[in-house]
Amino acid sequence: MYSSLVLSVFAIGIGTAEAVHKWSNVKIGGGGGFVPGIVFNEKAKGVAYARTDIGGLYRLNADDSWTPLTDAIAQSASWNRWGIDAVATDPIDPKRVYAAVGMYTNSWDPNNGAIIRSSDSGNTWSSFNLTFKVGGNMPGRGMGERLAVDPNNNKIIYYGARSGHGLWKSIDQGVTFSKVTGFTAVGTYVADPTDNSGYSNDIQGLAFITFDSNSGTVEGATSRIFVGTADKTTSVYVSEDAGATWRAIPDQPTGNLPHKAKLQPAQNVLYLTYSNTTGPYDGGTGSVHRYDITSKTWTDITPVKGGDLYYGFGGLAVDLQKPGTLMVASLNSWYPDAQIFRSTDSGATWSPIWEWAAWPDQNLYYSYSTPKAPWIDNSRQADDTKVLGWMIEALEINPFDSDHWLYGTGLTIYGGHDLTKWDTVHKVTIESLADGIEEEAVQDLASIPSETILLAAVGDVGGFTFKKSLSTVPREGWLTPLLTTNTGVDYAGNNPTSVIRVGNSNEGKPQAAISTDGGVSWSVHPGAQTGQYGGKVALSAGADAVIWSTTSSGVLLSHDSGTFSEVSSLPSGAVIASDKRNATVFYGGSSGTFYISTDSGKTFVKTTALGSAASIRDIAANPTLAGDVWVSTDVGILHSTNYGTSFTQVSKSLTNVHQIALGKGSGSYWNVYAFATGPNGDKLYASGDVGTSWTDIQGGQGFGAIDANPLAASKDTAGLVFVGTNGRGVFQGSGTVLATSVSSAVATLKTSTRLSSVLTARSTKTKVITTPRTIVISSIRTSMESSSGTIPISTSVTGTVRKWDQCGGQGYNGPTECVTGTVCTRQNEWYSQCA
Structure with a gap:
């Protein structure tokens, strides 16, 4: 998983800049997403x-861990190649592996798909670009495999497409593909014909391709090939002449859709699972069937009947060491848990992995633990009965080891190494075996100075706090409340142990939580109300005010943990940030206009339109x-040293800039990191000299689409930067970003971005606010119209400081006497507050 990338060097401006960054995953562990296919x-x-x-x-390692293989091909322009709709391994040359890549078949993905191939076990790739799209994240993605290598002639590869594009064939080991015109079935099932988005109303296409290795050859090619299609009437086809002609198999099951088909060559039998939908989230009924190739007869071997059959079947495994032994899994059994069945007599009888005792108790024929990812078990809610998982489409028995089995879920990969106990003591060991797989969709990141290395707000599985180590899997996720998806997280600049997060959940509960210990423990924000959710959040430097730019309810404000109320002066959907030193200041951006609040978020005023900019993407405040x-x-990037009253474009070398972050540099300045279009294309760039020069620190590491990647940087460790991805978890990059000679045009910015104290900054010509005292709005309006561009501090400062406001710290020269009932308490060297 850990690899070193030597990056290209670009110097933009005066002098030269060199940087070598090493990239690796922050270890959340446990997978964190859907694994629809496993192939041995x-x-x-x-x-x-x-x-x-x-x-x-991912490729399996001998120690049960996994190695990611497709990072390098998922650059910003090719982000869709992290969607894997099918995989095939070559039975003749095991170092050869193929995959069908592409994310969506609708308009969400502007790119066509491809068939990628590797001759070195996935270390490097070449591709054949298709003329149509591939749907690795579309409905039916657990069906398959839609890609298969001829076991008698590995130059021949078949691929079953979606969207009516039919069956495709390569005769040169995937260098080129052409359509098989003799196969006319296209798989016409549509999940939701009323969906106008194109996501659920696209036809599902072909479901699987399975070669019969017993069938002999025609001119060197395997003669018998089975193809399944997403149709509820005629769905399984066969060719007896190496693909020259095709016919539907007579007497086949109807009414459901085939998901998986596995050959047991010793029996000359094809086993198939069916569900009434293509999944992966649904499936209310289904069946399991056995097709005897010799006698050409079908047998219904569904494990349960009647009222017990309330789910379809997805996962299917056959034991190649023990003919007649097979396993099937429920596609989705949401209550009380998934169900897995095992048969040792070709499906005549079955044993379940659990069964009812006296309701609601269950007899469990397994032991369960998650030592490689303890958060999976420790973060489960008390009312969540699902242990075995959901969305089970991948189920495999190691063809060389009958005790080793794996299955994929919507969360992780489970499995174990004592499977044959099922047939004797009927008690198998199940663990999470997804070490090395990082599939989380990261929504936001924050790195807290001197306290917490990283806070990661994550989709579907909540969020995580990394307090001491980035390589130790968290023991638990964010609880109390457990939000299904956390969308935003922020910390208080003057009180870094104070943290807030917001998110989405379908539980009808408040969607904001606060922490006073740097994200170790949480409690529901008292002012959050149901119906307010999503978006981003900004916590004031003093931790007493919260601005929440929600998905549901516009921009909201809470003071002193009070009820959130609307902020009408900032447009809905605005980008927000808090000043990390001044407790009364928040920033906002909408379209091309910058806003500031100097009354702790109660009102925002426009400071300026940012030149020709039409879209403000991100705001980063100096820590x-x-x-x-x-x-x-x-x-491009614009920089202000006077609260946004005026801005300077720091460099014209970067355009179309997305997320930005400030982190500790190795010299006199903060490093500035930015996802942007630059000399090396759409990449992650860094500057160690206030934007005078920029270096591509991403190199060959793929992060997917850069416009969707959260970005944060360490305030304590020089050169440490974090990238959140949509599907590959969080990456950490470490290296040195050297500064060039700073040009005279930006020399005046040197002091304002130094890592030294705020006291040094007061020597600059630009007047800055170093205390969280109230700024008079009228004074700001006047200063905006003046040529000086400074923001005067209100002179109406009382001799006492209210609760939670600043009363001391480096560079502070305001009142130190706290209101009755509070004491001036030191938080860090820069900040003391009345508490």
């Missing part, structure tokens, strides 16, 4: 691959200096 090579021991819907392809603020836009 049937001829080479230890060769197996797992595909994910949004996080690429140690009030009024120093950076803004990313569609035309």
Whole structure:
């Protein structure tokens, strides 16, 4: 998983800049997403691959861990190649592996798909670009595998497409593909014909391709090939002449859709699972069937009947060491848990992995633990009965080891190494075996100075706090409340142990939580109300005010943990940030206009339109200096040292800038990090000299689409930066970003971005606010119209400081006497507050 990338060097401006960054995953562990397919090579021991819907392809290692294989091909322009809709391993040359890549078949993905191929076990890739799209994250993505290598002639590869594009064939090991015109079925099932988005109303296409290795050859090619289609009437086809002609198999099951088909060559039998939908989230009924190839007869071997059959079947495994032994899994059994069945007599009888005792008790024929990812078990809610998982489409028995089995869920990969106990003591061991798979969709990141290394707000599985180590899997996720998806997180600049997070959940509960110990423990924000959710959040430097730019309810404000109320002066959906030193200041951006609040978020006023910028994407405040603020836009990065009253474009070398972050540098300045279009294309760039020069620190590491990637940087460790991805978890990059000679045009910015104290900054010509005292709005309006561009501090400062406001710290020269009932308490060297 850990690899070193030597990056290209670009110096933009005066002097030169060099940087070598090493990239690796922050270890959340446990997978964190849907694994729709696992494939073992049937001829080479230890060769197996797992595909994910949004996080690429992985290779199994001997110690049960996994290695990611497709990071390098998922650059910003090719972000869709982390969607893996099918995978095939070559039974003749086990080092060869193929995958169908692409994320969506609708308008969400502007790119066509591809068939990628590797001759070195996935270390490097070449591709054949298709003329149509591939749907690795579309409905039906757990069906398959839609890609298969001829076991008698590995130059021949078949691929079953979606969207009516039919069956495709390569005769040159995937260098080129052409359509099989003799196969006319296209798989016409549509999940939701009323969906106008194109996501659920696209036809599902072909479901699987399975070669019969017993069938002999025609001119060197395997003669018998089975193809399944997403149709509820005629769905399974066969060719007896190596694909020259095709026919539907007579007497086949109807009414459901085939999901998986596995050959048991010793029996000359094809086993199939069916569900009434294509999944992966649904399925209310289904069946399991056995097709005897010799007698050409079908047998219904569904494990349960009648009222017990309330789910479809997805996962299917056959034991190649024990003919007649097979397993099937419920596609989705939401209550009380998933169900897995095992048969040792070709499906005549079955044993379940659990069964009812006296309701609501269950007899469990397994032991369960998650030592490689303890948060999976420790973060489960008390009313969540699902242990075995959901969305089970991948289920495999190691063809060389009958005790080793794996299955993929919507969360992780489970499995174990004592499977044959099922047939004797009927008690198998199940663990999370997804070590190395990081499939989380990261929504936001924050790095807290001197306290918490990283806070990661994550989709679907909540969020995580990394207090001491980035390589130790968290023991638990964010609880109390457990939000299904956390969308935003922020900390108080003057009181870094104070943290807030917001998110989405379908539980009808408040969607904001606060922490006073740097994200170790949480409680519901008292002012959050149901119906307010999503978006981003900004916590004031003094931790007493919260601005929440929600998805549901516009921009909201809470003071002193009070009820959130609307902020009408800031447009809905605005980008927000808090000044990290001045407790009364918040920033906002909407379209191309910058806003500031100097009354703790009660009102926002426009400071200026940012030149030709039409879109403000992100706002980053200097961690140690009030009024120093950076803004990313569609035309570049703009920098202000006077609270946004005026801005300077720091460099024209970067355009179309998305997320930005400030982190500790190795010299006199904060490093500035930015996802942007620059000399090396759409990449992550860094500057160690206030934007005078920029270096591509991403190199060959893929992060997917850069416009969706959260970005944060360490305030304590020089050169440490964090990237959140949509499907590959969080990356950490470490290295040195050297500064060039700073040009005279930006020399005046040197002091305002130094890592030294705020006291140093007061020597600059630009007047800055170093205290959280109230700024008079009328004074700001006047200063905006003046040529000086400064923001005067209100002179109406009383001799006492209210609760939670600043009363001391480096650079502070205001009142130190607290209101009755509070005491001036030191938080850190920069900040003391009345508490």
